[in-house]
Amino acid sequence: MDANTKAKRRAPPPGLLAALGEFLGDRLTTNAAVCLQHGTDESSLVPQPPDAVAFASSTEEVARIVACCASFDTPVIAFGAGSSIEGHLLAVQGGVCLDLSRMNQVLAIDADDLTATVQAGVTRNGLNAALAHSGFFFSVDPGADATLGGMAATAASGTNTVRYGTMRDNLVxxxxxxxxxxxxxxxxxxxxxxxxxxxxxxxAGSEGTLGIITEVTVRLHPQPEAVAAAVAHFPDVASAVQVVIAARQMGVPLARAELLDALTIRALNAHSHTTLPEAPTLFLEFCGSRNQVMEQGQVLQDIALEHGGGDFQWATRPEERTRLWTPRHHAYFAALQLRPGSRSLTTDACVPISRLAQCLDETLADIRASGLMAPVFGHVGDGHFHCLLLLDPASREEAAAAEGVSQRLARRAAGHDGTCSGEHGVGLHKMGYLEEELGAGAVEVMRRIKLALDPRNILNPGKVVHVDAP
Amino acid sequence: MDANTKAKRRAPPPGLLAALGEFLGDRLTTNAAVCLQHGTDESSLVPQPPDAVAFASSTEEVARIVACCASFDTPVIAFGAGSSIEGHLLAVQGGVCLDLSRMNQVLAIDADDLTATVQAGVTRNGLNAALAHSGFFFSVDPGADATLGGMAATAASGTNTVRYGTMRDNLVxxxxxxxxxxxxxxxxxxxxxxxxxxxxxxxAGSEGTLGIITEVTVRLHPQPEAVAAAVAHFPDVASAVQVVIAARQMGVPLARAELLDALTIRALNAHSHTTLPEAPTLFLEFCGSRNQVMEQGQVLQDIALEHGGGDFQWATRPEERTRLWTPRHHAYFAALQLRPGSRSLTTDACVPISRLAQCLDETLADIRASGLMAPVFGHVGDGHFHCLLLLDPASREEAAAAEGVSQRLARRAAGHDGTCSGEHGVGLHKMGYLEEELGAGAVEVMRRIKLALDPRNILNPGKVVHVDAP
Incomplete structure (x- = not known):
């Protein structure tokens, strides 16, 4: 966030709210609590409420709202589940928040084509509920029950990207x-x-700055016949990473490959009263036919043992798999409980997997030097990890220290030929990192595209790339 | 192709060739034969040579050539292997052809990351030769030995897309x-x-109209431990398509799924002296561990028999697989031999697989009504097929009849919620189809992007979208 994005808050012009209210009725509100909620995300950034919230019910209505705001030169900020964490939805220049959560119809499930078409407000759990008993599922699984519109707009991913791809890979x-x-x-x-x-x-990934996504067609995948899960701990991060590299090179189709650091395991033990060894630990999952998962499990166990993997456990029966994997699903909340009352600044670096172990080691050293407490875990199959920098909300010093770790990590990721954002997007918080990562020329191309498609800069202004307001 | 794209051929301004020659020396030529070769693609369109051909040796030199042409307001047309087939590289407004084929260095193979970085002029066979004995391969396989720059620029794909994805899916x-x-x-x-x-x-897919691709980083894949191939014929197209739909729904990881119509089989029998039944025929391939391919082969055989598949043959040993699949690899040339001396107008429709059988049946009926001979085959796993409309090069009537089939197919594909181009791109030949397929609004967005990134319209002008020259 820099001075430019904070520069000005445009007051809603007289007449706009009346014009919107004419067709929205009580689906337009300026209620302070509703506005505040719509200007608040899951990050540690200070909320910035819009001037009004419009609840849209159809694509045509979204078009009407945007046209109306355009005619009054007023910002429009799309809102799905509010689960983004880089300040995407903060109304830094005021304006109208366009809430798409009521557009929650599954429009079509085309089983022969393995596609589904939904309104933007359908959540991933909502779509999977509609797919229950179909034999198919929608794969992308960020932590939150995000909307598909939001997931498309931020180019989200999740734990099973290593097998099924990111949101981008699943968009039709x-x-x-x-x-x-x-x-x-x-x-x-x-x-x-x-x-x-x-x-x-x-x-996709334009975060509401180039257009408002109102419907999404995605790929579906057949439910695998069998799933196997495995957990093993390692003497160091590098050994755990090597296991995943070897598995990928051998073509073992990992469905999930999650690495938790020793501190995260300590958090899990405290949270769930387990006694996992406090060491870097891999949580793995693979899927296919029954024979395939048995075969893959054996291959993985052999690789893990070669790399010092200890206490290798694996399971194929659903209840055993659940027992093995439950700690991983609790990692985020367990991590926050390491320091009750804290908030988290969560990083999002992703690097080529050959650089992951080194990047992780350097980052863990930097965290130690900062004096902050920060459990680290991530989607190691993609070279992607999150540090949860735990902060006392009242401490400016800690906020500054965390921002320092975050900035150095963004630079370090670029130095390892990686990115500051594997799945959370740019929003407000990472705008300052883009130029260093991609170069001024690439960011200038983005700016030209923004100005070509939104010349008045009304779509989520002040996010992704800086442009001069009209 | 319409009047607009033919509108004007800009003469090369005096001074440009001298300026280019200063740093290119004998790598700049106006030799008529070289220019003609660089204005000719693999389509049945009339060649249109550029005014000069520049052979670039580095990214920096490409930048210098483009800057030079920009300062003289002269078109620049990127050229790789010259294997495109929609008129992409025809110099409809004259200008300089920028030949990238000498930029053929493999810059990096990162085995741990499963990526390779190459100069744009490296061909797919060239990259795979560099990967020999590495245990990895580059998967995208259009028929020709295209350059990776060209494949990126046209968003190419090929026979194993159903398993490994398109060029887009493999770009980093x-x-x-x-x-x-x-x-x-x-x-x-x-x-x-x-x-x-x-x-x-x-x-990617912008066909040299937004920028010139000079280096490409792609994903690699591990060589599978085992491969199995299968061939079976079917009573009709719909039955063959149903087999592929069922296999995909069951999660059988097809590596290739090619459908050849009865006429193509007749062509193969004549060409290779085989005695395959003249019926719709599936050529399939699957890969994985030895156990997996045995298992998959059995599942597929069961599905095929349920759908009337006859004469089911399958093979796992390399020499047997080669024997089974050789006819498929000869399909294109065998098809042309059905009518010696003919050229082909090749269509490229791709539809949701649920619509494929109907779209194919309607298209085969239209071809019969046209009086043309046109073997049909395609990548059925993606809902994608090609009709080779065989033409007497001297006959205007046949050219018009073929153009009619092609236009009706583009409209039919859109009607089935599909596209006029699954892998060949737009070039000159399909510009007129875009608006009907995507709507005027979407094409207007493309036009704005083109104008934002190439305001003087010097990059491959007259292709993909119409814009007014400056």
Whole structure:
């Protein structure tokens, strides 16, 4: 966040709210509590409420709201589940928050094509509930029960990306409302296309700054016949990482590969009264036919033992798998409980896996030097990890120390040919890192695209890239 | 192709060739034969040579050539292997062809990360030769030995997309020279990123109209332990398609799934003196561990028999697999031999697989009604097929009839929620289809992007989207 994004809060012009209220009725509100909630995300950033919140019920209505705001030159900020964590939805220039959560219809499930089309407000759990008993599932699983519109807008991913890909990899097409209030569809529903510029991937990850995503078509996957889970601890981070590298090189289709550091394990033991060894630990999952998972489990066990893996446990029966994996699912909340009352500044670096062990070691050393407490865990199969920098909300010193760790990690990730953001996006918080990571020329290309598609800078202004307001 | 794209051929301004020659020396030529070769692709379109051909040796030199052409307002058309088939490289407005084929260095193979970085002129066979004995391979396999720069620029795919994904799916990052002659890198080498707009996928598939791709970082895959191949014929197209749908729904990881129609089989029998039944035929391949491919082969055989599959043959030993699959590899040339001396207008429709059988049946009926001979085959696992409309090069009537089939197929594909181009791109030939497929609003967004990134319209002008020249 820098001076530019804080520069000005545009007051809502007289007449705008009346114009919106005409067709939204009581689905438009300026209630302070509702506005505050819609200007608050899951980060440790200070909330910034919009001037009003509009609850949209259809793509056509979104188009009307955007056109109306455009005619009054007023910012529009899309809102799904409010679970983003980089300040994406903070109304830094005021304006109207466009809440899409009521657009929660599953529009089509095409089993033969392995695709589903949903309104932007459908959550991942909502879609999977609609798919229950179908034999198929939607794979992308960020921690929160985010909306699919939000997940597309931030290019989210999650624990099973190593097998099933990111949100980007699972997108087929989007319906988008442009800054001019026009409705476009980025692609048809074919599995692949070379017909023109790839608008799907341009709007995906644009965080509501290029258009408002109102419908999403995603890929589905067949439920695997069998799943096996494994847990093993290692003498050091590098050994654990080597196991995952070897498994990928051998083509073992890992469904999940999560690495928890010793501090996170300590947090889990305290939280769940378990007695896991306080050492770097891999939580693994693989899936396929029954024979395949048995075979893969054996291969993995052999690799793990070669790399000093201790206490290797694996399970194929559902209740055993649940028992093995439950600690991993509690990691986030257990980590926060290491320091009751704290908030977390959560980092998001992702590097080529060959650099992961070194990057992790350097980061753990930097955290120790900072005096902060920060459990570390991540999606090691993708070279991706999070540090939860635990902060006393009242301490400016700790906030500054955490920001320092975060900035040095962004630079370190770029130095290892990686990125400051593997899945959380840029939002407000990482705008300052982009140029160092990608170069001024690449950021200038982004800026040109932003100005071409949103010349009045009304779509989530002050996020992703800086542009001069009109 | 319409009047607009043919509108004007800009003469090369005096001084440009001298300026380019200063640093290119004999790597700049106006030799008529070389220019003609660089204005000719593999389509049935009439060649349109550039005014000069520049052979670049480095990214920096590409930047210098583009900057030079920009200062003289002269078109620049990137050229790799010349194997595109939609008129991408025809110099409709004259200008300089920028031949990247001498930029053929493999820059890095990162085995731990399963990535390779190459100059744009490296071909897919060239990269795979460099990977020999590494245990890894590069998967994307369009028919021709295309360059990776060209494959990225057209968002190519091939026969094993159903398992390993398209060129888009296998791209990690690109180095691109912008219209202003600046060098940018679209991403670092992390396996995933949410840091800003997705420039990688924007330049991919932009066919040299937004920037010139000079380096490509791609994903590699481990060589599978075992491969099995199968061939079976079916009473009709719908039954064959149903087998592939069922296999995908059951999660059988098909590596290849090719459907050949009865006419293509007739062509193969004539070409290779085989006696395959003249019926719709599936050529399948699956891969994994030895046990997996045995298991998958059995599952597939069961599915095929349920759908009337006859003469089911399968093979796991390399020489047997080669014997089984050799006819498929000869399909293109065998098809052309059905009518010696003919050229082919090749279609490229891709639809959701649930619509594939109907779309194929309607298309086969349309071909029959047209009086043309057109073997049909394709990548059925992706819902994708090609019709080779065989033409007497001297006959205007046949050219018009083929164009009619092609146009109706583009419309039919859109009607089935599919695309006119699964892998060949837009080029000149499919510009007229985009608006019907994606709507005027989406094409207008593409136009704005083009104007934002190439305001003087010097990068491969007259392709993908129409813009008014400056």
């Amino acid at each position: 097409a989007l319906t988008v409302v442009t800054a001019g209030g026009e409705v476009i569809r980025t692609a048809r529903r074919a599995r692949k296309t070379s017909a023109g510029y790839c608008l799907t991937q341009l709007f | 990052a690109l180095t691109v020279v912008t219209a202003g002659g600046e060098v940018i890198r679209t991403a670092r080498r992390a396996r995933k990123t949410s840091a800003g707009y997705c420039l990688t996928q924007l330049f």
